[in-house]
Amino acid sequence: MDIVITDLPFAVTADGVVENCRITVHNGRIESLKAESVPDGSGPESVPEGTTVIDGRRFCALSGLKNAHTHGAMTLLRGYGDDMRLQEWLEKRIWPAEAALTDEDIYWGTRLAALEMIKSGTTFANDMYFSYPEAYRAFRDAGVRGAIGLAMFDFNDADKRKAIQATVDRLLEDYVDTRGGDSGAEGGGAGGDGCAGVFPTIAPHSIYTCSPDLLRWSAERAEELGLVFHTHMSETQQEVADCLSTNGVRPWQWLERIGVLNRIAGHGIAAHGIWMDDSELKLAAEYGITLAHNPASNMKLASGVFDWQAVRDRGIPVMLAPDGVASNNNLDMFDEMKLAALLQKVHTEDPTRLTASETLAMATGAYSDVFAPWGVGGPLREGGPADIVLLDLDHPQMTPVHNLESNLVYAANGTMVDTVICAGEVLMSGRQVKDEEEILRKGRQLARSLVQRI
Amino acid sequence: MDIVITDLPFAVTADGVVENCRITVHNGRIESLKAESVPDGSGPESVPEGTTVIDGRRFCALSGLKNAHTHGAMTLLRGYGDDMRLQEWLEKRIWPAEAALTDEDIYWGTRLAALEMIKSGTTFANDMYFSYPEAYRAFRDAGVRGAIGLAMFDFNDADKRKAIQATVDRLLEDYVDTRGGDSGAEGGGAGGDGCAGVFPTIAPHSIYTCSPDLLRWSAERAEELGLVFHTHMSETQQEVADCLSTNGVRPWQWLERIGVLNRIAGHGIAAHGIWMDDSELKLAAEYGITLAHNPASNMKLASGVFDWQAVRDRGIPVMLAPDGVASNNNLDMFDEMKLAALLQKVHTEDPTRLTASETLAMATGAYSDVFAPWGVGGPLREGGPADIVLLDLDHPQMTPVHNLESNLVYAANGTMVDTVICAGEVLMSGRQVKDEEEILRKGRQLARSLVQRI
Numbered sequence: 001m002d003i004v005i006t007d008l009p010f011a012v013t014a015d016g017v018v019e020n021c022r023i024t025v026h027n028g029r030i031e032s033l034k035a036e037s038v039p040d041g042s043g044p045e046s047v048p049e050g051t052t053v054i055d056g057r058r059f060c061a062l063s064g065l066k067n068a069h070t071h072g073a074m075t076l077l078r079g080y081g082d083d084m085r086l087q088e089w090l091e092k093r094i095w096p097a098e099a100a101l102t103d104e105d106i107y108w109g110t111r112l113a114a115l116e117m118i119k120s121g122t123t124f125a126n127d128m129y130f131s132y133p134e135a136y137r138a139f140r141d142a143g144v145r146g147a148i149g150l151a152m153f154d155f156n157d158a159d160k161r162k163a164i165q166a167t168v169d170r171l172l173e174d175y176v177d178t179r180g181g182d183s184g185a186e187g188g189g190a191g192g193d194g195c196a197g198v199f200p201t202i203a204p205h206s207i208y209t210c211s212p213d214l215l216r217w218s219a220e221r222a223e224e225l226g227l228v229f230h231t232h233m234s235e236t237q238q239e240v241a242d243c244l245s246t247n248g249v250r251p252w253q254w255l256e257r258i259g260v261l262n263r264i265a266g267h268g269i270a271a272h273g274i275w276m277d278d279s280e281l282k283l284a285a286e287y288g289i290t291l292a293h294n295p296a297s298n299m300k301l302a303s304g305v306f307d308w309q310a311v312r313d314r315g316i317p318v319m320l321a322p323d324g325v326a327s328n329n330n331l332d333m334f335d336e337m338k339l340a341a342l343l344q345k346v347h348t349e350d351p352t353r354l355t356a357s358e359t360l361a362m363a364t365g366a367y368s369d370v371f372a373p374w375g376v377g378g379p380l381r382e383g384g385p386a387d388i389v390l391l392d393l394d395h396p397q398m399t400p401v402h403n404l405e406s407n408l409v410y411a412a413n414g415t416m417v418d419t420v421i422c423a424g425e426v427l428m429s430g431r432q433v434k435d436e437e438e439i440l441r442k443g444r445q446l447a448r449s450l451v452q453r454i
Numbered sequence: 455m456d457i458v459i460t461d462l463p464f465a466v467t468a469d470g471v472v473e474n475c476r477i478t479v480h481n482g483r484i485e486s487l488k489a490e491s492v493p494d495g496s497g498p499e500s501v502p503e504g505t506t507v508i509d510g511r512r513f514c515a516l517s518g519l520k521n522a523h524t525h526g527a528m529t530l531l532r533g534y535g536d537d538m539r540l541q542e543w544l545e546k547r548i549w550p551a552e553a554a555l556t557d558e559d560i561y562w563g564t565r566l567a568a569l570e571m572i573k574s575g576t577t578f579a580n581d582m583y584f585s586y587p588e589a590y591r592a593f594r595d596a597g598v599r600g601a602i603g604l605a606m607f608d609f610n611d612a613d614k615r616k617a618i619q620a621t622v623d624r625l626l627e628d629y630v631d632t633r634g635g636d637s638g639a640e641g642g643g644a645g646g647d648g649c650a651g652v653f654p655t656i657a658p659h660s661i662y663t664c665s666p667d668l669l670r671w672s673a674e675r676a677e678e679l680g681l682v683f684h685t686h687m688s689e690t691q692q693e694v695a696d697c698l699s700t701n702g703v704r705p706w707q708w709l710e711r712i713g714v715l716n717r718i719a720g721h722g723i724a725a726h727g728i729w730m731d732d733s734e735l736k737l738a739a740e741y742g743i744t745l746a747h748n749p750a751s752n753m754k755l756a757s758g759v760f761d762w763q764a765v766r767d768r769g770i771p772v773m774l775a776p777d778g779v780a781s782n783n784n785l786d787m788f789d790e791m792k793l794a795a796l797l798q799k800v801h802t803e804d805p806t807r808l809t810a811s812e813t814l815a816m817a818t819g820a821y822s823d824v825f826a827p828w829g830v831g832g833p834l835r836e837g838g839p840a841d842i843v844l845l846d847l848d849h850p851q852m853t854p855v856h857n858l859e860s861n862l863v864y865a866a867n868g869t870m871v872d873t874v875i876c877a878g879e880v881l882m883s884g885r886q887v888k889d890e891e892e893i894l895r896k897g898r899q900l901a902r903s904l905v906q907r908i
Contacts, residue, residue, distance in 0.1 A: 078853070079860035083809040116850035299796035300864070302805040329864035330851045338789065339796065342753035346797070351756040355537040395869070396570035397784045399532070399894050400901030406533035410754070410783035415849070415869035440853050447854035 001424050002026050003386070004047055007036075008056035009393065010404045012063070012360060014381040017404050023061060025386040028424035033382050052426065054419065058394045060404055063364040063380045064123025064387035064422060065333035066371075068319030069230075069271035069292035071151075072127045072135060073101065073109030075116065076447045077326040086236070086301055094326060098130065100453045105446050107134040111435075112443040113331060114142030118433050120332040120414025121389040123422040124365075124376050126269065126292070126321070128203045128230055132171045139198045141435075143427045145376055145387070149203025149230045152218065156211045165217055168202070175200045176225055197423070199227075199374045206232040207251050208239055212258040219263035226267070228370055229260075233270035235303050240275045252280035261287045269370055271321065272297075273311070274304040281314050290317040290368040295339040297323035305347045308340075308354045317368035320359075332414035337363050341409055356409040375423070390419035455878050456480050457840070458501055461490075462510035463847065464858045466517070466814060468835040471858050477515060479840040482878035487836050506880065508873065512848045514858055517818040517834045518577025518841035518876060519787035520825075522746035522773030523684075523725035525605075526581045526589060527555065527563030529570065530901045531780040540690070540755055548780060552584065554907045559900050561588040565889075566897040567785060568596030572887050574786040574868025575843040577876040578819075578830050580723065580746070580775070582657040582684055586625045593652045595889075597881045599830055599841070603657025603684045606672065610665045619671055622656070629654045630679055651828045651877070653681075660686040661705050662693055666712040673717035680721070682824055683714075687724035689757050694729045706734035715741045723824055725775065726751075727765070728758040735761075735768050744771040744822040749793040751777035759801045762794075762808050771822035774813075786868035791817050795863055810863040829877070844873035 003025035011018045013033060024031045047053055081093030101109075106129065117125060124145040127135055132150040139146030150168055154161035202225075204210040204218040215231075222229040234240065234251055243251045255261050261268075265287040273291035276284070284291065293306045311318050320340060322331045337359045344354035361367060365378040377384040393401065397411045420428040427433060457479035465472045467487060478485045501507055535547030555563075560583065571579060578599040581589055586604040593600030604622055608615035656676040658664040664672075669685075676683040688694065688705055697705045709715050715722075719741040727745035730738065738745065747760045765772050774794060776785045791813045798808035815821060819832040831838040847855065851865045874882040881887060 075850070076854065077856070078865060079855070079857035082857065082860045082864065083806050085805055089805075112850055112853060119850055296792075296796060299800040300805060302799045302803045304803075305800060325865070329860060332851065332867070335789075335792065335867070338750075339793070342750060342793065343797070343800070345756045346753040346759060349756050349758075351539055351543075351754060352537050353756075394894065396529070396566055396573055396890075396894065396897075397786065397868075399566060399897045400530065401533070401898075402531070402901065402905065403533035403536065406536045406783060410536065411532060411779070413786070413789070413867040413869055414851075415867055436850075440848065440850065443850075443853045444855075447856065451856065 001426065002048065002051040003054060003421065003424065003426070004051055005054045005056045005061065005388070005390070008059060008061050010060035010401070011380060012060065012364070012405065012408070014366070014379040023380075023388065025388070025421065025424050028386055030380060030382055030384050030386050030388075033380060054390070056390065058392055059390035059418060060393055060408075061380065062360070062389050062391065062408065063378065064389050064420065065121050065363050066319060066365040066376065067117065067122050067125040067321050067331065067333060068269065068290070069294060069321035069323060070113065070125045070127055070331065071129045071324030072113035072125065072138070073106040073129050074324035074326045075112040076105055076109040076443065076450055078329050080326065080451065082329070089301075096454050097450060100450055101130060103131050103134050105450060106131040107138050108439065108442040108446050110135045110138035111142060111439045113325075114139055114144050115433060115436060115439045116331045117144055118142065118420050118427050119417065119431065120330075120334065121391065121417040121420060122331065122333050123387040123389070123420065124371070126201070126230060126371070128205075132175070132200070136175065136198055143425055144422055145374070146198045147201045147228060147230070147371060147374065148198060149201035152204045152214060153209040154211050154214045155209060161211055161214045164214070168221070172200060172221070172225065176227070197374045197376075201228040201230045203230040206239070207254060208242060215255070216259050219260040222267060223263040226373070229264040229268040231270055233273055234275045234280065235272035237275055237304065250277060250280055252276065252283045256283055261289070264289065267370060269319070271323070272303065274298060274306050276307075281310055281316065284316045285314040288317060290319055290370045292319050292321045293340060293362070294321045294323040295336055295343055297327040299339065299343065300327050305343060308344045309348070317370060318362060319365060319368050320363045333363050334408070334412050334414045337409045356403070356405040359409045360405050386421055386424040388421040389417055392416050392418045455880065456502065456505040457508065457875065457878065457880070458505055459508045459510045459515065459842070459844070462513060462515050464514040464855070465834060466514065466818070466859065466862070468820070468833040477834075477842065479842070479875065479878050482840055484834065484836055484838050484840050484842075487834060508844070510844065512846055513844035513872060514847055514862075515834065516814070516843050516845065516862065517832065518843050518874065519575050519817050520773060520819040520830065521571065521576050521579035521775050521785065521787060522723065522744070523748060523775035523777060524567065524579045524581050524785065525583045525778030526567035526579065526592070527560040527583050528778035528780045529566040529897065530559055530563040530904055532783050534780065534905065536783070543755075550908050551904060554904055555584060557585050557588050559904060560585040561592050562893065562896040562900050564589045564592035565596060565893045567779070568593055568598050569887060569890060569893045570785045571598055572596065572874050572881050573871065573885065574784075574788065575845065575871040575874060576785065576787050577841040577843070577874065578825070580655070580684060580825070582659070586629070586654070590629065590652055597879055598876055599828070600652045601655045601682060601684070601825055601828065602652060603655035606658045606668060607663040608665050608668045609663060615665055615668045618668070622675070626654060626675070626679065630681070651830075653828045655682040655684045657684040660693070661708060662696060669709070670713050673714040676721060677717040680827070683718040683722040685724055687727055688729045688734070689726035691729055691758065704731060704734055706730065706737045710737055715743070718743065721824060723773070725777070726757065728752060728760050730761075735764055735770065738770045739768040742771060744773055744824045746773050746775045747794060747816070748775045748777040749790055749797055751781040753793065753797065754781050759797060762798045763802070766812075771824060772816060773819060773822050774817045787817050788862070788866050788868045791863045810857070810859040813863045814859050840875055840878040842875040843871055846870050846872045
């Protein structure tokens with residue numbers, strides 16, 4: 001689809017905020033992004049036939065937000081357990097519910113997540129959950145980009161390990177794009193063709209649920225196939241204490257010792273990364289592992305506070321994420337931005353920490369290129385993927401505009417997003433998304449049925 | 455206006471969440487709020503002529519949110535200074551801008567604030583700023599409830615004190631409702647007649663900008679006229695340190711010693727209340743002073759963390775507030791709720807602190823009746839003021855509903871509010887508010903002109 005967005009008062013780009021500009025989209029990419037003169041009122045000019053013209057006068061444009069760590073289908077558990085201690089929450093609420101999930105639940109739960117993403121301006125998510133094919137199909141049907149990982153556990157049980165390895169190997173055969181072309185009926189398109197890419201990752205859950213063998217096997221597969229290795233790391237103090245007592249070293253040192261870090265250098269992403277000491281930050285920097293920062297989840301579960309400044313000072317790649325909605329309870333990256341910035345300020349007693357501009361850069365993917373091989377871009381730029389969000393400025397919360405980036409981080413919310421373009425396709429226009437009614441209906445029905453089964 | 459809201463799947467009331475109910479409004483009050491059978495599809499029944507019928511099927515109802523501390527006209531400074539240290543922010547940004555404000559700026563800035571309130575489900579604000587008549591007129595024209603205080607300072611200068619006292623005395627003559635009826639052309643209606651009340655408070659800015667004489671005089675006027683005394687207290691560590699070094703006691707002890715607390719018992723409200731020790735919490739409890747908790751502002755300016763549990767354990771009245779938008783940067787009480795709950799959890803390392811239910815109670819005014827004499831109510835109840843917000847459940851973020859209160863606190867935002875009723879008048883329906891276009895246009899124009907003058 002060719003698209004022209006005219007008369008935009010503002011666009012947040014890789015080179016800062018550009019005023020009064022026009023964006024043209026061709027073949028899934030941003031062909032041009034240029035300042036233009038203020039509209040002269042002479043009406044729409046002629047554009048090539050078949051081009052979609054979007055009147056940008058009420059909007060600011062920004063890159064689609066990137067959700068660096070999530071569990072999509074947990075939308076069905078939104079609000080199912082809140083204000084509880086972690087262990088009680090897991091044992092009484094989350095695990096029993098997850099044990100009852102069907103493939104249908106995962107498909108529609110992930111569709112609901114993808115719908116929520118689109119309706120709040122997010123065009124990519126790095127997902128980890130319990131059914132690869134259903135999650136893959138849901139992202140594909142929704143039209144958003146997705147890195148899909150099957151959550152792996154073995155709890156140090158060799159039989160369990162072999163079983164999950166076999167499952168993942170079968171999936172990889174079906175889903176890995178061998179780059180010569182489509183590797184199967186559903187393909188694994190990298191997005192450069194204007195079709196949003198949905199692609200696999202290798203996703204061992206964590207060091208406390210996976211054996212060293214499973215972690216190392218995962219790293220080997222990720223290395224061999226050039227895939228992203230996605231795990232949880234350093235989320236709680238307990239995790240660090242347990243690792244120290246079992247292995248005699250801290251979690252990142254453990255990952256290095258068992259031969260994981262050297263195999264995932266530059267293509268690993270670790271969710272949370274809160275309880276890291278200097279030696280661990282140094283390892284993350286050395287191996288170029290991206291940290292996915294989850295402020296809402298870390299606050300709601302009382303996990304701890306991410307050390308933004310230490311991470312940036314060491315040049316560690318970093319992205320932003322809402323985690324699953326069961327510990328959030330939404331996927332709105334605008335909420336995440338405000339929480340991230342405000343929490344850093346109060347926690348460090350320094351209001352200059354994590355500025356609006358830095359926060360927006362983190363949320364649009366400026367500080368990590370771990371997913372770049374699959375077409376996931378950073379802030380808007382010519383030649384970059386046409387993943388574009390148009391946010392409606394005609395809200396009192398967005399009035400006036402002294403500083404657009406401040407308004408976006410501190411005043412906006414996802415419900416102000418009017419239009420979403422992903423890989424050159426318009427997924428939402430005037431807040432209308434295809435299949436919305438059906439997705440909401442199925443989500444309600446399956447969530448009700450799920451809790452009745454538990 | 456008589457109103458019937460039918461077929462509501464949920465209403466958050468003083469007695470918890472009621473499912474499948476109907477609300478009738480008569481003469482500015484909630485006449486009935488009752489569970490009703492699921493609609494039988496037979497279509498709308500007959501209602502008395504002139505009654506407005508609202509189809510509630512897509513909505514949940516909650517009480518209009520109460521903003522306990524704000525500086526309305528600062529909307530014109532939204533995003534004008536961010537990510538700065540307090541003193542630099544004040545000296546380089548806020549004070550020069552405020553010195554340039556005109557009465558027209560304050561009127562339209564406050565209209566913009568009131569518009570934002572309505573569009574995010576807030577029906578009452580406790581305002582403190584620099585022009586009483588303009589703020590009064592703005593709230594009145596918008597149709598929301600407002601407690602309006604003229605911010606008083608004297609910086610220990612007797613001439614300044616006498617001047618501001620004279621100004622306030624003149625205003626009080628014009629605006630205080632003497633309860634025998636309207637006290638002047640604009641009245642000061644208490645809201646019981648179906649007309650939203652706008653009413654004066656006595657608002658000395660703080661102990662560090664006001665002399666003891668001005669503070670005591672303010673308390674005397676508040677006592678004599680039965681008005682609310684509104685001030686800032688215990689916002690920063692500096693404020694406490696300065697008070698200790700100048701007066702030898704902490705701020706609340708100082709307020710008691712100079713004869714303020716005994717005169718404002720039960721009708722005082724103190725914004726922030728962060729840096730209070732046990733003796734000060736005891737004084738707040740003893741004198742029944744309401745604390746206005748401002749999580750976004752306290753985080754953004756790195757002021758500190760409010761101690762929710764200590765406040766509730768002592769039974770101190772407490773309300774929620776966004777402060778002015780220059781330190782927030784919006785007036786969305788849904789943002790405030792999520793921030794408040796999440797911050798308590800991570801700060802205390804206890805995820806059970808400040809539950810969704812408690813947060814919603816705080817935001818709807820359940821924990822303080824300091825403004826009750828002027829018709830400001832708490833959660834929805836029969837006989838209470840008809841200040842009703844209908845939030846649209848037809849959003850992915852609100853799907854499914856396992857726990858409505860969790861969804862409202864952790865997943866919703868103000869832009870999901872569809873309809874707002876205040877004192878029985880419909881101020882917003884289908885997100886349409888009267889004069890919106892003009893208010894946004896004036897807001898933009900005056901903000902631009904303001905920064906050009908600075």
